Amino acid sequence: MDFIHKLSISQKECDETIYWLELLFATDYISKEEFERLKNPALEILKIIRSIIITTKSKTHNK
Numbered sequence: 001m002d003f004i005h006k007l008s009i010s011q012k013e014c015d016e017t018i019y020w021l022e023l024l025f026a027t028d029y030i031s032k033e034e035f036e037r038l039k040n041p042a043l044e045i046l047k048i049i050r051s052i053i054i055t056t057k058s059k060t061h062n063k
Contacts, residue, residue, distance in 0.1 A: 004053060004056055004057060004060075007049055007052055007053050008053065010049050011049045011050060011053065014042060014045055014049060015046065017042055018039060018042050021035060021038055021039050021042065022035075022039075
């Protein structure tokens, strides 16, 4: 379960990164191109982390 806990922390950090990117874009600190270039990979990483959490939880519950 320590593995899931660490992944949950990673998920929160990734969510926070996306929030800050959105804030930087909303305040015109970064351009739309920079925003998209950074946000899209962050969203993909978030999806991967969530998928690993779901898969790991389902495997530990089935034991």
